[in-house]
Amino acid sequence: MRRCITLFVVLICNLALQSTLLQHIAVMGVVPNTALIIILSMALLRGSTEGAAVGLFAGLLQDVLFGGAIGYYALLGMVSGYLAGKFNKGFYRENYFMPMVLSFIATFLYESCVFLTLILFSGNLDYPYFLTHLILPEMAYNTVFSILVYRILFSVNSAIEEREKAKRRLFGIK
């Protein structure tokens, strides 16, 4: 329960920051997608199920406030969380390399999906333009931001896990 509430607060705060503060530090008009990084980080730390849940909720928030269709970003977020969760096994948590590489690749796939579904069908075929002006800068930006976001979430997650462990010991579960 505490885990749900914490993640809820993290996602709400992220949306508020991403749509206000981060707009001011946009490079080449590109804003880092911290929501995606949070989804990836949680998936790496906790596995597919929780990754999918975080992705679903983060996407839904963006959908209801900014999106044209409800469920679009939710679907994208959920699938990215689920797939990223596959790397949860056999991954050394203190290592920052994995979140960075994953952010790099996932951003490419995520934004390419947006292009394929939303932009291509509105009649714009100029993929090379978007690749160089939007997707590549965002990949770089997200990779840099993933260090910071992962570091924060790592601490948040450790704090929650510590608490859960204490509770389990208290009630003698496992």
Add this chain to the structure above:
Amino acid sequence: MKFFETYKKQIFLLLIIFLAALAFFTTGSRGGSGPLGSAAGFIVTPLEHLSSSITSAVGQAISSLTHEQDLAEENEELRAQVALLEEENHRLSLYEEENERLSSLLDLAQKYPAYETTGAYVIAKDPGNWFDVFLIDAGWNKDVMTDMVVMAPEGVIGRITESGPIHSQVLSILDSRSSVSAMSLRTGDLGVVRGDYTLMNDGLCRMEYIDADSEIMTGDEIVTSGLSDIFPAGLTLGYVQEVVTDSNGLTKYAIIAPAVDFKHISSVLVLSDQRLRQEGQTESTLPPSSEDADASSAPQEQGGDDA
């Protein structure tokens, strides 16, 4: 919980299908935001309000430190301009009086009525990079409804695509999903101002479907034509930066520099009598700028603009 673990894959697949269907059916225009959007708005709007006011205050403090000299100069320039404009305003108000008198003689309704406006602050921008959508801090609580026109003092910003209890979503004219029927003020040539992805980041947009014979040129002011249901006639959209003939040679398009500086919008005006005007117009397919009374004269008027 056991059930969930065993059927994890199936649940996941079902959710995917459900979300895809939901996205498919909710694409396109949604009037007001649903209960979900309203709830999210109630939680997020105050936070965004706080965050954006802090960041803008800090930004202003920094820029006021760095631009003090520029500001003093600009202030002087503006003062001179105000004096000029005041004089001109005075002259124009005489024209307005005369116009009113003459049109009352002709029994015509006012073509450009004075609009009532509601002020609002921009509190958030779309977190993604593909679209140009932002939120303002006025909703049903200030009688801001879907399809109202959003403006800055310089010109049109966009329109409301969705309104919630305390926030509304604005689609700017730079967004590729937006198109506004427009007209060149000098020549009267009609066209459609649309957002374009490749121009969006430079703060520009395109005016398409301009007749190849038109004499539109760089520097011309582009205003809304009043042929749309949403935008009333005569609102400034921007100025022509470049005119290009399409590859088919039949039409031209123009690159438009909007009158509003889209990078630095912090407060907006919402034209608030839109809804009332539209209700009066629902039965007729006339341009919204004309009242029922001048039904016969309206088409001629538009034709005159074309020529």
